[in-house]
Amino acid sequence: AQSVTQPDIHITVSEGASLELRCNYSYGATPYLFWYVQSPGQGLQLLLKYFSGDTLVQGIKGFEAEFKRSQSSFNLRKPSVHWSDAAEYFCAVAPNNNDMRFGAGTRLTVKP
């Protein structure tokens, strides 16, 4: 069965520091992977997605993620965090949309 694990429930970084949010998946075939961001009281916004090809994918707001098949990981990164990046981040895996499974999320706090 497909599943997604986000090991870090809460991460705090200083503004301007780099960020990496971890995501591990369990899926028997080539996975389709996504990162979404959710601000308080808002719906989820797609940051980026990986379907195939180049394992380093670029997303919106300066985010990128790298697919590593050998580690079953799809970690999200940003070189320099802004205060507006404080939110909840969800990794998701899906063979097609109606089977999309989300991780439990990582809450990001940004210190001034």
Add this chain to the structure above:
Amino acid sequence: GAGVSQSPRYKVAKRGQDVALRCDPISGHVSLFWYQQALGQGPEFLTYFQNEAQLDKSGLPSDRFFAERPEGSVSTLKIQRTQQEDSAVYLCASSLGEVHSPLHFGNGTRLTVT
């Protein structure tokens, strides 16, 4: 150009009451999804429509939950005889329906059952 719209934004229901949650998808989006997001958790899949056809309802937690999309546009999620464990944010998402089309989420309805 509007996004996915959900109403109401907040709903408080007494245990045992019936509630109806509405979702207006983006115009032209054929696929519509409902998710349940408990506090501190990721969204959990409830059900999925392709136009007016409900293709997957495997995520509905009990027969108290019912969803419909009669004309292939607006959808309603109905919960009968609400229980405290139904308290959650209910998210609606829509997409163009092509494989790997991105999901566009509404802001959700926060249901509190007292």
